[in-house]
Amino acid sequence: MRFAGRVDRLGGKGAEAWGIHFRGVDARRRGEDVILLSIGDPDFETAPNIVAAARHGLEQGHTHYADIQGEPRLRQAIAGYHGRLTGQRVGPDDVMVISGAQCGMFAAAQVLLDGGAEVLLPSPRYVTYEALFGAAGATIVDVPLRPERGFHLDPADLAARVTPATRGIVLTTPNNPTGAVMTRSEMEAVAELAGRHDLWVLTDEVYAGLAHERPHVSLAGLPGMASRAITVCSLSKSHAMTGFRIGWVVGPPAFIRHLRRLVLCMLYSSPPFIQDAAIEAIAGAQEHQRHMAAAYKARGQLVHRLLGQSPHLACHRPEGGMFLMLDVRPSGIEAYRFAEALFAEERVATLVGDAFGPEAAGHLRLSMVSDLPELEEACQRILRFVARHAG
Numbered sequence: 001m002r003f004a005g006r007v008d009r010l011g012g013k014g015a016e017a018w019g020i021h022f023r024g025v026d027a028r029r030r031g032e033d034v035i036l037l038s039i040g041d042p043d044f045e046t047a048p049n050i051v052a053a054a055r056h057g058l059e060q061g062h063t064h065y066a067d068i069q070g071e072p073r074l075r076q077a078i079a080g081y082h083g084r085l086t087g088q089r090v091g092p093d094d095v096m097v098i099s100g101a102q103c104g105m106f107a108a109a110q111v112l113l114d115g116g117a118e119v120l121l122p123s124p125r126y127v128t129y130e131a132l133f134g135a136a137g138a139t140i141v142d143v144p145l146r147p148e149r150g151f152h153l154d155p156a157d158l159a160a161r162v163t164p165a166t167r168g169i170v171l172t173t174p175n176n177p178t179g180a181v182m183t184r185s186e187m188e189a190v191a192e193l194a195g196r197h198d199l200w201v202l203t204d205e206v207y208a209g210l211a212h213e214r215p216h217v218s219l220a221g222l223p224g225m226a227s228r229a230i231t232v233c234s235l236s237k238s239h240a241m242t243g244f245r246i247g248w249v250v251g252p253p254a255f256i257r258h259l260r261r262l263v264l265c266m267l268y269s270s271p272p273f274i275q276d277a278a279i280e281a282i283a284g285a286q287e288h289q290r291h292m293a294a295a296y297k298a299r300g301q302l303v304h305r306l307l308g309q310s311p312h313l314a315c316h317r318p319e320g321g322m323f324l325m326l327d328v329r330p331s332g333i334e335a336y337r338f339a340e341a342l343f344a345e346e347r348v349a350t351l352v353g354d355a356f357g358p359e360a361a362g363h364l365r366l367s368m369v370s371d372l373p374e375l376e377e378a379c380q381r382i383l384r385f386v387a388r389h390a391g
């Protein structure tokens with residue numbers, strides 16, 4: 001039997017990188033003393049008021065099809081939340097509720113990009129983008145985010161890659177895997193370029209609530225950008241709701257019209273009791289969210305301080321999000337070997353940077369999804385390992 005040619009574009013290097021993680025999960029299930037710094041799923045529980053809202057929704061019979069675009073009350077809440085995060089004022093009609101940011105990015109790519117369209121994609125980048133834009137038939141054009149710039153964008157690198165086939169730019173801020181938070185001037189440079197070449201800008205802002213080094217800047221909030229900015233966000237990370245699969249896309253009216261038709265034939269709607277939980281997450285008490293954001297910041301600072309003690313490691317200071325990039329090149333150990341041996345000898349699971357793009361070669365991505373004592377223990381193990389093997 002024959003499959004669509006598209007299936008060949010659904011893989012990508014990202015898949016291989018998870019080997020250590022899956023072995024780590026298995027070992028942990030067997031009761032072994034493994035520390036998993038390999039995944040981006042919050043270790044916090046979803047706040048009880050959010051869980052209660054989902055339960056209440058179920059009890060109220062919110063178990064049928066919902067509004068295709070999302071329940072108006074949720075879209076109203078998202079419009080306000082989006083305004084606070086991005087500075088762009090929108091109404092409920094500008095919002096499409098969707099099953100998480102991943103699904104939002106996928107759907108947006110389908111609506112924006114024809115086969116052969118070029119999309120400028122900064123690298124290192126989130127592992128699923130390759131398959132996501134590949135599935136749309138787009139041609140990915142890598143734009144380097146260089147470690148020596150703290151993985152910040154050099155607008156000249158972006159400008160140099162624009163061709164007549166370029167249709168869009170994709171940004172992730174705060175970034176996974178790099179932990180960088182784009183500056184206002186970087187974003188203004190992107191806005192100028194997008195305006196000049198009439199490009200879409202698709203921004204993945206799933207970590208927007210977790211920026212701490214500087215305020216989160218969204219392209220959508222910059223003057224004149226409303227007609228070309230597509231903002232994708234979710235409650236997965238900010239509210240520890242990865243399993244709820246709820247997020248949204250905000251964009252101009254014609255884009256939302258097309259997206260609505262795509263959702264009609266793809267999802268039909270998002271579960272209404274999950275939407276009840278999302279309303280509570282956005283409109284209810286925010287203490288838990290603030291606590292988590294502060295915890296990620298403190299964790300990043302701790303790991304940066306501890307690993308920074310080793311002359312054999314160079315640690316990038318996270319500016320937001322849930323990840324930290326550890327440059328292991330000073331140790332003289334190749335990153336794959338480092339990660340494998342670290343897991344074998346010290347039982348710390350990490351993700352090798354290469355999976356996120358060539359600019360992350362020689363790095364490991366560490367997830368801040370353990371509490372401070374466990375992170376401290378992980379750092380001691382890494383320091384012990386590197387002291388044993390470096391040089």
Ligand SMILES: Cc1ncc(COP(=O)(O)O)c(C=O)c1O
Binds near residue numbers: 099236242
């Ligand atoms: C940059 C980025 N975008 C999207 C996602 C997926 O988010 P969601 O759970 O909302 O689909 C992740 C998850 O790790 C991510 O890191």
